[in-house]
Amino acid sequence: MVSSRTIEIPVSINPTDAIRAMREIGESEGWSMERIDDSTIVQRWAIIVPITRSTRVLGIQVNGGKSDGLILRTWSFIPGSAGRISFVSFSIPDSFDGLDWNDFLEEWVSRLPRCPWKWSFIERSVIGYLIPEFRISRKRFANEGIDLNKWKSSD
Template sequence: MVRRVTLDLEVSVSPIEAIRVFRELAEEAGWSLERHEGSRLVDRFAIIMPMAQSARTLGVKILDGPLKGTELTCWSETRGSAGAVNIASWLVPGGHDQPQSLLMIQHWVARFSRCPWRWSFGERSKVGYLLPVWRKSRKAFTSLGFDTSKAGWPYSLSTPWPLS
């Protein structure tokens, strides 16, 4: 069985907000959508032993247009004893490094109410202040071309949406 190549991003925004922004972008472009819900098996660490746990997933898939087949699935998982890390998983046919898909991800980030790669001190402390999640998230957004320094937010674009 072939594993699908996804771009998984740890984000500070809720899964509901991430899906809502994606849906708004697709609706503005006039693309039809398909919603889906499901569950995903995630690991939760209890002291030193991992325990399998189920996480509820929300997702939206584009059914037509130039980004046909693009899918965003989001969920929250509890890695330790408290708090949750929100994950947005992008599945883009042909890869996420195409210009059209990168433009959509940039517009997706620009419409958030808060910076998706930055968490508050309280959020980090509740989940685990020294977890590698926080740096990994910033590195993932940097590799997509975002300025993840303090001056990089709010993120604004000069290119219009929807795609022509």
């Protein structure tokens, strides 16, 4: 069993965009990858009562090479009565952590179709303007070494 750390980040992108960006990086690096289909438990709020539900998780795992054991899992759900919020979860093996991980994350972010830590005013209003995920997203990307002021797409 490889020792690793896991980081879960709320994002403004679709789960398929997150998977596509990692797959493109893996193909360019020549990584052997496999798909993951799973489920996770999420909390949905109905007025003041949390309702526990299961949601589908898409994922991709790297097998072999310097990034062996790197896993991306992603899902989205509706936390309230409307609006979707997505999450990405990275399992980062100790052998890949550090500079390799920072380079990978910067490239992954640059391959996304939009900035993953920014939601539009309309999106925030529909989801719930004051939920903590918006701030948590920026904070976690910054803690991982991403410069939040210099996001650029690779397109």
